[in-house]
Structures are given as C-alpha cells and as structure tokens.
Amino acid sequence: MENTIIQPVLVGGDINCYSVARAYHEAYGVKSIAFGRYALGATKDSNIIDFRIDPKITEEKEFIEVLLKTADELAAPNKKLILMGCTDEYAELIIDHRDVLKEKYIVPYINSELKNKLIEKELFYQMCEEKGLDYPKTFIYSKGDKIEHFGFNYPVIIKPSDSVLYWQFPFEGMKKAYVANNEKEFIEITSTIYKGKYDKNLIIQDFIPGDDSNMRVLTCYSDQYGKVKMMCLGHVLLEEHTPKGIGNHAAIITEYDGPLMEKFKTFLEDINYTGYSNFDIKFDTRDNTYKVFEINLRQGRSNYYVTSSGNNIAKYIVEDRVYNKELDLKIQKDEFFWHVIPNNVVYKYVKDTSLVNKAKSLVSQGNSATSFGYDKDLKGNFKRRWYILLYSINQMKKFKKYCK
Numbered sequence: 001m002e003n004t005i006i007q008p009v010l011v012g013g014d015i016n017c018y019s020v021a022r023a024y025h026e027a028y029g030v031k032s033i034a035f036g037r038y039a040l041g042a043t044k045d046s047n048i049i050d051f052r053i054d055p056k057i058t059e060e061k062e063f064i065e066v067l068l069k070t071a072d073e074l075a076a077p078n079k080k081l082i083l084m085g086c087t088d089e090y091a092e093l094i095i096d097h098r099d100v101l102k103e104k105y106i107v108p109y110i111n112s113e114l115k116n117k118l119i120e121k122e123l124f125y126q127m128c129e130e131k132g133l134d135y136p137k138t139f140i141y142s143k144g145d146k147i148e149h150f151g152f153n154y155p156v157i158i159k160p161s162d163s164v165l166y167w168q169f170p171f172e173g174m175k176k177a178y179v180a181n182n183e184k185e186f187i188e189i190t191s192t193i194y195k196g197k198y199d200k201n202l203i204i205q206d207f208i209p210g211d212d213s214n215m216r217v218l219t220c221y222s223d224q225y226g227k228v229k230m231m232c233l234g235h236v237l238l239e240e241h242t243p244k245g246i247g248n249h250a251a252i253i254t255e256y257d258g259p260l261m262e263k264f265k266t267f268l269e270d271i272n273y274t275g276y277s278n279f280d281i282k283f284d285t286r287d288n289t290y291k292v293f294e295i296n297l298r299q300g301r302s303n304y305y306v307t308s309s310g311n312n313i314a315k316y317i318v319e320d321r322v323y324n325k326e327l328d329l330k331i332q333k334d335e336f337f338w339h340v341i342p343n344n345v346v347y348k349y350v351k352d353t354s355l356v357n358k359a360k361s362l363v364s365q366g367n368s369a370t371s372f373g374y375d376k377d378l379k380g381n382f383k384r385r386w387y388i389l390l391y392s393i394n395q396m397k398k399f400k401k402y403c404k
Contacts, residue, residue, distance in 0.1 A: 003078045004078050004079075004080055004322060004323075005030075005076065005078055005079040005080065006024070006028045006030050006080055006082065006318055006322065007030065007033070007074055007079055007080065007081050007082070008020070008021065008024045008030065008032040008033070008082050008084065008314070009032070009033050009034075009035075009067070009070060009071075009074075009081055009082065009083050009084075009105065010032050010033070010034040010035070010049075010083075010084050010085075010086055011034070011035050011036070011057065011063075011067075011083075011084070011085050011086060011087075011090040011093075011094070012034065012035075012036060012085060012086025012087045012090050013034060013036030013037075013038070013039065013040040013042065013043045013051065013086075014040055014042050014043070014086065014087070014301065015042045015301060015302075015340060015371055015372075016086040016087065016298075016299065016300070016301045016303060017034050017036075017042065017043055017049075017086040018042045018043050018046065018049070018371060018372070019299075019302075019303045019304035019307065019371050020032070020084055020086060020299065020303065020313065020314070021034065021043070021046070021048050021049045022048060022304065022307070022371070022374050022377070023303075023304070023307045023312050023313045023314040023315075024314040025048040025374075025376065025377075026307070026312060026314075026374075027312050027314045027315050027318070028314065028318070031047075031048055031049065031050055032048065032049050032050070033049075033050045033052065033070065033074075034049050034050070034051050034052065034086075035051075035052050035053075035054055035057050035066065035067075036051065036052075036053060036054075036057065037053070037054065037055050037056075037057055037058060038053060038055065039051065039053060041387050041391065042372075044383075044387065045381065045383040045384050045387065046377055046381075046384060047376070047377050047381055047384070048374070048376070048377050054066055058089060058090075058093075060093065060096075060097070063093050063097070064097055064100060064101070067083065067101060067104075067105070068100070068101075068104060071104035071105060072104070075104075080106060080322050081104060081105045081106065082105065082106045082108070082317060082318070082321070082322075083101060083105035083106065083107050084108070084298070084299075084317075085298055086298070086299075087298075088119075088163060088164050088296065088297070088298070089164050089167070089168075091109065091296075091297050091298040092115065092119065092164055092297070094107060094109055095109045095110060095111070095112050095115045095297065096112050096115075098111065098112070106317070106321045106322065108224075108274065108275040108276070108317050108320075108321055109274070109275045109297065109298075110273055110274055110275060110297065114271065114272075114273070115297060118295055118297060119162065119164065119297065120161050120162055120200075120201075121138075121159075121161045121203045121294060122138075122140045122161050122201060122203065124294065124295060125138055127271070128267075128292060131266070131267045131270055131271075132263070132267075133263065133264070133267055133292050134289045134290060134291045134292065135291050135292050135293070136157075136205040136206045136208055136282075136284075136291050136293070137150075137151060137152045137205065137206035138203060138204070138205050138206075139151060139152075139203075139204040139205075140161070140201050140202075140203065140204075141158075141190065141201060141202040141203075141204050142201050142202075143194050143199055143201075147186075150204055152206040153206075154180065154181055154182050154183075154186075154207075155179050155180060155181045155207040156179070156180050156186065156204050156205060156206065156207055157177055157178070157179060157203075157204070157205040157206075157207055158177065158178040158179075158180055158186070158189050158190065158193075158202055158203070158204055159176070159177040159178070159202065159203050159205075160193070160198060160200065160201075160202060160203070161200055161201040161202060161203050162200045162201075163176075165198060165200060166198050166200075168197075169196050169197040169198055171192070171195070171196045173192060173243075174243070174244065175243045175244065175246065176243075176244060176245070176246045176247055177246055177247065179207065190202060208282050208284045208286075208291060209284075209285065209286070210282065210283065210284075210285060211351055212236055212237065212238050212239045212350075213235070213236065213237055213238075213350065213351070213352050213355055214282050214283045214284075214285070215236035215239065215249075215280070215281070215282050215283075216233060216234065216235060216236060216260075216281040216282070216283065216290065217233070217234040217236060217249060217252065217278065217279065217280060217281070217300060217302065217305075218231065218232070218233050218234070218260075218261070218264055218278070218279040218281060219231075219232045219234075219276065219277070219278050219279075219299065219300055219303065219305075219306045219313075220232075220264065220265070220268060220276070220277045220278075220279075221275070221276055221313070221316040221317075221320075222268055222269070222273045222274050222275060222276075222277065223274070223320045223327055224274055224320055224321060225274075226268075226269060226272040226273060226274055227269060228265045228268050228269060228329065229316065229320070229327040229328070229329055229330065230306075230311050230316055230327075230329070230330045230331075230332075231261050231264070231265065231329075231330075231331045231332065232254060232305070232306045232309060232311050232332040233254065233255055233256065233257055233260070233261060233332065234249070234252035234253065234254055234255070234302070234305050234338075235252065235253045235254070235255045235355075236249050236251070236252055237250075237251040237252065237253060237339075237346060237350045237352075237355055237359065238250045238251045238341070238345075238346060238349055238350055238403075240398070240402075241398070241399065241402035241403045242398055242402055247280065248301055248302070249300070249301065249302040249305075249340075250339065250340055250341045250345075250346075250395075251337075251338070251339040251340070251341060251346045251350070251359070252302060252305045252337075252338045252339070253335055253336070253337050253338075253355065253358060253359060253362065254305065254309045254332050254334070254335055254336045254338075255335060256331070256332065256333040260281075260290055261331060264279060275297075275298075276297075276298055276299040276313070277295055277296070277297065278295070278296035278298065278299060278300035278303075279292055279293075279294070279295055279296075280292070280293040280294050280296075281293065299313055302338070302340070302371075304338060304340075304369070304370075304371040305336070305338035306332075308336060308338050308369035309332055309334070309336035309338070310332070310334070310336070311330060311332060334367075335358070335362060335367065336362065336367050336368070336369075337358075337359050337362035337363060337367060337368040337369075338368070338369055338370070338371075339359075339368070339370055340370055340371050340372070340395075341392070341395045341396075341399070342392050342395065342396060343359075343363060344396075345395060345396055345399050346359055347359070347360070348399075349399055349403050372388050372391070373388075
C-alpha cells in the first residue's frame with residue numbers, strides 16, 4: 001500500500017469544497033478534482049483544485065454518468081478514488097446511488113435507508129426523542145393547516161423540513177430560516193413559502209434566546225464499522241447574517257465538553273452511522289441544556305476548523321477506508337481559533353468580550369487559521385490573492401449591513 005495514489009473527487013464549489021481539497025493537499029500533496037454547476041469564487045483559480053463545470057451535474061442521470069466516466073478516465077493501478085459531496089444535495093445524491101458508485105470509488109457514507117430517517121427534520125427529531133438528545137420544542141406544520149396553538153409561544157422559528165427540496169425552488173425573499181414574532185407574521189411567511197413549488201412540511205420551533213455565541217457545532221467521524229473515531233466541538237463566535245447565509249459559521253473556537261460529546265457519540269453508534277456527521281446545536285440558558293437543530297450527513301461548511309485544529313478530515317477517511325487501519329478515538333480538547341472573516345470583524349461584532357479576548361490570545365499564540373490562507377495555493381497566484389482580498393472587503397461590508 002506504500003505506492004497507493006490518493007485521488008479525491010469532490011462535488012460542489014463553495015468553501016466546503018475548498019476546505020476539503022486543502023485537507024487532502026496538506027496531508028497527501030494531491031490536487032482534487034471538483035465538479036459544480038458553475039464557477040464560484042471559493043474554488044476558482046485555485047492551484048489545488050481541478051474544477052470542472054457541468055450545468056447539469058445536479059440531475060441524477062448526468063451525476064452518475066459524469067462520475068462513472070471520470071472514474072474510468074482516472075483508473076490506474078494502485079490509485080484509490082475517494083468521492084465526497086460538499087453540499088446536502090450532492091451528499092444525498094451520492095448516498096442514493098452509493099451501490100453503483102462504490103464499484104469505482106470509496107464512498108464513505110451511510111445507506112439511503114438511514115439517510116431518509118435523518119434528512120427530514122421531523123423524522124430526525126423522532127430519533128432524538130428515542131435516543132435522548134434534547135431538541136427545541138417543535139410543531140410540524142403541513143400546507144393548509146389551521147393553527148390555534150403550537151404548544152409554545154411566539155416568537156417562533158420557521159424552516160423547511162426538507163431543506164434540499166426547498167433550495168431547489170428559489171423565490172424572492174427566500175431565507176434559510178425565518179422568525180415570526182406573531183400570528184400575522186407567521187401567516188405571511190408560510191404563505192410566501194407555499195406560493196412556490198415547495199409543498200412539504202415546515203418545522204415550527206420554539207425560539208431559543210441568545211446570539212450567535214450560544215451556538216455550537218459538532219463534527220464527528222465514524223469509521224466503516226460505525227464507531228466514532230473523531231469528535232471536534234466548536235463554540236461559534238459569529239455566523240453570517242445575510243438572508244441566505246444565516247447559520248453559516250464565520251468564526252469558531254474549539255472547546256471540550258465531555259458529557260455533551262459522549263451523548264452524541266452514543267447516538268451515532270446506536271444508529272450505526274458511518275462517515276462524517278455535523279450537528280448544529282444551541283445552548284438554551286432557560287434550562288441550561290444543549291438542543292440540537294439538525295444533522296448534516298457530511299462534513300460541515302466550516303470543516304477547516306476541524307482540520308486546522310489538528311484533525312485533518314482527509315486523513316481519517318484515507319486511514320480508515322484506504323489503509324483499513326484501526327483508528328484511535330481523538331476528541332479535540334485544546335482550544336483553536338478558526339475564522340473565514342477578517343479578525344477585526346470578529347473583534348467588532350462578537351458581543352462577549354471574554355470570547356474576543358480568547359480569540360486575540362489564540363491569534364497571538366499562533367493557534368488560529370483561516371480556510372483561504374494556504375501559502376501553497378497563494379504563492380505566485382495573483383488571481384487567488386486578489387479574490388481573497390476582495391472577499392475580505394465584502395465580508396466587512398456584509399457584517400456592517402446585516403449584523404446590527
């Protein structure tokens with residue numbers, strides 16, 4: 001196996017994709033091949049990604065044909081192709097066609113049966129109930145329902161049960177999640193959503209008070225036998241605040257919480273989960289509990305917080321799936337500061353001064369990183385450097401506009 005050649009094939013073009021490609025390049029010096037419907041700044045002009053545009057890549061037939069054809073073109077003795085999706089949509093396509101794709105690729109994902117129990121939030125919450133994971137008080141709303149009471153008071157959060165289907169039909173004013181402060185706003189929001197083609201249920205949830213710093217993100221890797229081998233918990237300092245970007249992490253400090261991590265480890269092993277999982281969690285100061293919002297069946301968009309803190313996400317897959325090694329359990333305990341926005345934005349908009357001071361201290365110690373700051377990609381790459389400069393300026397403008 002010493003002569004094994006690792007070739008990542010990624011589907012997606014955003015910062016998730018770039019961060020995964022960077023992890024593979026850091027660990028193995030390889031250039032990832034990535035597919036997407038169109039060019040995105042996060043992956044454009046990168047020296048570590050061979051980005052290929054296919055406007056029809058989200059169509060099932062095209063998706064399978066392109067990936068199988070690519071696998072045949074790349075086939076060579078001792079070469080191992082690893083397939084990873086970098087959005088929910090692509091991860092689900094891979095899972096749904098895992099049996100076909102695994103003939104050509106290493107496909108580190110769960111089966112479609114388990115996927116179907118996890119992707120629709122109402123079914124996921126049923127599993128949380130059975131397994132003892134706390135989640136916000138929830139009401140399942142169907143199109144046309146007449147509601148007198150949810151079982152909790154306004155304000156409430158409104159979001160689609162099936163987010164992949166929801167994003168397939170964009171409309172003006174579309175948001176990742178909505179807040180309704182009263183019945184009038186609730187009717188306006190739900191009517192707007194159902195005027196489009198999305199017709200599945202909506203999740204109505206008790207609004208948990210607190211700003212971005214009450215959020216946590218947990219990334220885990222479960223090996224091919226369903227045993228958790230890596231856990232990295234992040235304390236979110238800031239999230240994006242644009243309408244479509246709400247909930248995307250912008251700055252994180254890793255932290256350790258043994259009881260919380262053990263609870264999620266038990267959950268994943270009980271359901272025999274394999275591959276990467278990513279949980280969005282919020283701390284509820286009203287009862288001092290951590291409540292889970294959802295599970296992503298892949299590495300998260302902010303996955304470089306995991307790699308940069310000492311848990312290279314590419315290595316776990318390669319060691320487990322290529323070399324079939326027995327992995328030790330790694331639980332991240334040391335603090336590390338990751339961000340994808342300029343430091344001055346973090347320092348300005350994070351309200352908790354103790355977190356700001358902690359971030360500044362980690363920066364001064366050299367225990368910080370940003371997804372795009374990869375010297376091996378930036379060296380001699382003027383276009384890439386220019387993009388990152390413009391990206392940083394744009395982030396400052398966005399936070400000034402949306403983060404009040």
